Amino acid sequence: MLGLPEDADAGTEAADDVRFDEASPVTGASRIEAAWTGQDDGSASVAGAGDASGHVFTQTYLPWSGTLNPRWARNWAVYRHHLAGLVRSGHRPWPVLVRLYLLLVLIGAAADMFPILLSSILGDGASIVSVFGVSRNSLYAHVLGFFPRNILYYPVVTALIVGTMISEDRLNGTSALYFSRPISRLDYVVMKYLAAASVLGLLCIGTLVLFYFAEVLAMGRGWAWVVDTFPLLMAAVAAGGLLVVTYTSLGLGLSSVSTNGYFPAIGLLALVLGTKSLAEIVGLLFEQDVLYLFSPYDALANVGQHLLGIESNYDLPWTWSLVSVVAMNAVALYVLAGRVASMEVTRE
Amino acid sequence: MYPQDVTDARPAVVETSGLTKAYGSHVALDGLDLRIEAGATGLLGANGAGKSTLLKTLLGLVQVSAGEGKVLGLDIRTDGPSIRQRIGYMPEYEALDPRMDGIHQVRYAGELLGMNPTVAMGRAHQALEYVGLGEQRYRPISSYSTGMRQATKLACAIIHDPELIIADEPSNGLDAASRDFMLQTLDTTVRNGQRSVLMASHLMDDVEQVCERIVLLHKGRLVAQGRIEDLKAIDREYEVHVWGAADAMATGLADRGLHVRREGRVMRVAQERDGIPTEILEVAAETGAQVRRLHMYEASLEDLFIAIMERLGHDVKSSDDLYANAPKGGAGPA
Numbered sequence: 001m002l003g004l005p006e007d008a009d010a011g012t013e014a015a016d017d018v019r020f021d022e023a024s025p026v027t028g029a030s031r032i033e034a035a036w037t038g039q040d041d042g043s044a045s046v047a048g049a050g051d052a053s054g055h056v057f058t059q060t061y062l063p064w065s066g067t068l069n070p071r072w073a074r075n076w077a078v079y080r081h082h083l084a085g086l087v088r089s090g091h092r093p094w095p096v097l098v099r100l101y102l103l104l105v106l107i108g109a110a111a112d113m114f115p116i117l118l119s120s121i122l123g124d125g126a127s128i129v130s131v132f133g134v135s136r137n138s139l140y141a142h143v144l145g146f147f148p149r150n151i152l153y154y155p156v157v158t159a160l161i162v163g164t165m166i167s168e169d170r171l172n173g174t175s176a177l178y179f180s181r182p183i184s185r186l187d188y189v190v191m192k193y194l195a196a197a198s199v200l201g202l203l204c205i206g207t208l209v210l211f212y213f214a215e216v217l218a219m220g221r222g223w224a225w226v227v228d229t230f231p232l233l234m235a236a237v238a239a240g241g242l243l244v245v246t247y248t249s250l251g252l253g254l255s256s257v258s259t260n261g262y263f264p265a266i267g268l269l270a271l272v273l274g275t276k277s278l279a280e281i282v283g284l285l286f287e288q289d290v291l292y293l294f295s296p297y298d299a300l301a302n303v304g305q306h307l308l309g310i311e312s313n314y315d316l317p318w319t320w321s322l323v324s325v326v327a328m329n330a331v332a333l334y335v336l337a338g339r340v341a342s343m344e345v346t347r348e
Numbered sequence: 349m350y351p352q353d354v355t356d357a358r359p360a361v362v363e364t365s366g367l368t369k370a371y372g373s374h375v376a377l378d379g380l381d382l383r384i385e386a387g388a389t390g391l392l393g394a395n396g397a398g399k400s401t402l403l404k405t406l407l408g409l410v411q412v413s414a415g416e417g418k419v420l421g422l423d424i425r426t427d428g429p430s431i432r433q434r435i436g437y438m439p440e441y442e443a444l445d446p447r448m449d450g451i452h453q454v455r456y457a458g459e460l461l462g463m464n465p466t467v468a469m470g471r472a473h474q475a476l477e478y479v480g481l482g483e484q485r486y487r488p489i490s491s492y493s494t495g496m497r498q499a500t501k502l503a504c505a506i507i508h509d510p511e512l513i514i515a516d517e518p519s520n521g522l523d524a525a526s527r528d529f530m531l532q533t534l535d536t537t538v539r540n541g542q543r544s545v546l547m548a549s550h551l552m553d554d555v556e557q558v559c560e561r562i563v564l565l566h567k568g569r570l571v572a573q574g575r576i577e578d579l580k581a582i583d584r585e586y587e588v589h590v591w592g593a594a595d596a597m598a599t600g601l602a603d604r605g606l607h608v609r610r611e612g613r614v615m616r617v618a619q620e621r622d623g624i625p626t627e628i629l630e631v632a633a634e635t636g637a638q639v640r641r642l643h644m645y646e647a648s649l650e651d652l653f654i655a656i657m658e659r660l661g662h663d664v665k666s667s668d669d670l671y672a673n674a675p676k677g678g679a680g681p682a
Contacts, residue, residue: 057482059533061541062474064509068433068462077459090455093447173442177504180407180437181460182429345409345439 075187078178082165082195098160102199105153109207112142113214120218134215134229136308139236142208143243144304146276150297154204154247155272162196162251163265166340167258175343189252189340197248205240209233232308239304246296246325247272253332256339272296289315299324358385361512361544362406364424366415369401376401378568379415384546388538390555390576391548392653393565399548402565403514406546407432420511433461436505440516440548443501446490450481450500453489457504468507475503479533495526502533512544513537519554531557552649562649564656572656580647583655584619585609588628589641596635604631616645 085092086099112132119128132138144150166189169175178188212233215221250271254264276298279291292298292314302314302321312318362384369377377398393399404410406419408428417424419431444453451472458468476485479499484492489500498518505513518534519527535558537543549555555562556576564572572579590597594613601608604627607618617624625642632639647655 057480059478059480059536059540061478061537061543062509063541064471064474066463066467066471066508068508069464070462071429073464074460074462077456077465081456081459090449090452092445168445172445173439174445176437176439176441176443177457178460179409180432180439181457182433182462183460184429345404345407345437 071182071187074181074183075191078183078188078191079195079198082192083198086199101160102157102203105157105203106207108148109142109153109203110210112138113207113211116211116215116218129215129219133219134212134232136232136310139208139212139232140239140304140308140310142211143204143236143240144297144301146297146301149204151273154200154243155269155297157203158196158200158247158251159265159268161199162248162255162268164255164261165192165196165252166255166336167261167264170259170343176345179343179345185340185343189336193248193252196252197244200244200248201240204244205237208236208240235307235309236304239300239307242303242325243300246300246329249329249332249336250296253335253339256336292316293320293324296325296328299328358387360384360418361386362417362419362546364415364417367402367405367412367417368414369398369405369410370413376568377405377412380565380570382417382563382570382573384544384563384573385561386544387561388534388545388547388559390559390562390649391546391565392550392552392555392562392649394550396567397565398568399565400516401568403437403516403548406514407435407437433508434511436508436510436513438501438505438513438515438518440520442497443504444489444497447488449486449488450476450492450496450503451485453500454485454503454507458507461508463508471507471509472503475507476500478506479503480529493526494521495523495530498522498526498530499533502530506537506543509541510543512546515545515547517549518547519549519551527554534558552653556649564653566657566660571660576649576652580649580652583647583652585616585645585647586619586624586628587641587643587645588615588617588632588639589613590615590632591638591640593635593637597631597637600631600635601628619644 080091082092084090085094086102115128115132119132122128142149169178179185212229216226247268251264251268254267254271255261258264258267272295275291275295279289279295279298282288282291292302293316298314299321302312302316302318303325305312305314306318314321360383362382364380364382367377367380367382368375380402391399391402401410405412405417405424408419408424408431412425420434422431422434424431448456451469454472454475455465455468458471459465463471473482473485476482476499479502481496481499481503484496489497492500498520502513502515502518505515513534515534519530522530531554534545534547538545538558545558547555547558559576561575562573562579563570590613594610594615598608598610598615601615601617606624606627607620609616609618617628628642629639631637
């Protein structure tokens with residue numbers, strides 16, 4: 001008999017009876033017996049494969065009696081879903097190139113910390129730190145320096161992150177997944193906003209704080225230095241906060257009016273870099289500065305220069321730029337709110 | 349309006365009174381008085397009948413213009429989030445991220461309801477196994493067939509074991525095998541899981557296969573609600589298969605004041621009074637037609653829908669019109 005479990009057991013027992021040691025003659029018979037589990041009566045059997053019964057699908061409804069967490073847990077789920085996907089699978093999938101670019105930007109954004117660490121290692125602190133260390137200009141440059149940070153880093157990161165943040169919900173219909181659950185439109189948009197702002201905030205403000213404290217630790221700065229420079233750090237954080245909020249608002253506003261990721265991404269880059277280029281050209285040709293008010297970067301830079309107390313590059317009052325920044329955010333959020341309110345559950 | 353029985357009334361999962369929703373001058377829902385009991389109920393209606401608006405209203409997503417309503421005892425005007433936490437909604441259209449795995453999509457749907465991530469993952473496994481995707485749960489949704497996507501949406505809807513599942517066109521775009529499985533799954537959810545299903549569909553066969561009751565909307569108005577069997581009683585017919593002299597027999601039946609629908613040698617005679625079989629045989633004898641078969645016609649839901657719509661025409665003035673035009677042999681209102 002073949003293939004029955006009891007046969008297999010019998011075969012194993014028979015094989016156990018066959019011994020191989022140095023004294024055993026090499027006849028070949030034992031090997032055959034071992035292979036075929038030979039019996040004295042001349043019959044043979046082989047070990048059968050295991051029981052090959054298939055999986056029978058039985059559909060049984062399983063009840064669940066757990067507890068559903070309140071609003072904060074649902075909101076945390078939305079926030080976590082978008083952020084955790086950058087580093088783990090099982091959450092919102094981000095393209096590999098986006099994740100790679102974020103890593104490069106993280107390294108690039110934190111690069112101003114490296115000369116300080118280098119000077120600490122070399123022991124020649126004063127000369128390098130006097131150039132690259134914490135100062136009004138270096139803090140400003142970390143947040144609002146145009147090249148490379150506001151060409152290659154922050155606007156591009158914002159474009160990559162927010163481009164598909166809402167537009168993909170329109171495209172895939174996943175807005176129904178949110179709004180047919182106890183997620184309000186306010187919670188939905190705020191959590192997405194915070195998720196996008198967190199990424200940009202980490203890259204811009206997180207590395208700024210890292211830069212500051214790198215000097216404190218590496219150069220052994222005392223309390224007097226900290227007290228002296230901390231207001232500058234706070235001013236830079238405020239300028240960075242304005243940048244993060246403005247870029248995120250503009251990006252999400254554009255994302256909400258589209259069903260693909262390219263329009264918001266390209267639109268944001270065109271808005272930030274295009275308006276700056278245009279204002280620059282008009283300023284040079286016609287000596288008219290008013291267009292700088294319509295450039296998000298220049299408006300932020302004018303306000304940032306005032307906050308950090310460095311000499312302004314602009315002839316416009318910083319308050320006008322601040323009003324411009326507020327207006328840009330207001331318009332972007334108005335568009336965002338209107339478009340999210342129009343997202344459907346039953347049909348998009 | 350056609351009736352619903354009150355003899356074996358079960359607890360209502362949805363109740364509305366004078367529910368009205370208007371978008372400007374367009375009235376999408378016009379004074380609906382609904383009572384949907386526990387179990388499986390089909391929501392029927394042509395495009396523009398108000399099905400989607402009703403579902404959004406029941407989900408607490410749109411403000412009603414007038415009237416009131418309750419879902420699972422919760423007020424649709426003020427308890428929207430609580431309602432959406434206690435029901436499972438399966439949308440008609442694509443609502444899945446194609447780049448995610450099935451298991452993680454369903455887990456995320458659970459987290460959006462407030463489930464702990466670990467618990468949600470455990471339930472996602474169970475839900476996907478239940479809808480027949482146990483072996484495919486780690487595949488990206490982009491690789492799923494339409495049937496598998498529909499099943500995933502159902503898994504998202506039932507992950508928290510809701511008391512009421514609202515399935516919007518659950519068999520939309522499915523082939524025969526997937527459709528049967530989807531309907532069987534919904535049926536099992538009702539019978540085995542003791543859960544209620546409100547199934548919006550324009551496919552009468554699907555509704556008939558799963559649902560015991562229907563709600564029929566037309567141009568925002570409630571046309572009929574109740575048990576399918578009771579509603580079918582309004583349009584009872586005898587089906588007669590004849591051989592020879594069919595024209596004469598049809599004329600003879602019509603001369604006796606009977607309402608006859610004829611298709612070749614098969615004719616259906618409305619049961620408008622008692623003694624119809626005797627009259628049919630008498631007419632057959634008079635006209636020389638051979639009656640090969642005579643039986644009570646088992647009307648389908650499709651027949652019922654058509655019959656109701658024929659009687660209403662395209663202009664529903666009030667739900668009472670339907671009853672007023674109903675044949676005398678049919679069931680009256682409760």
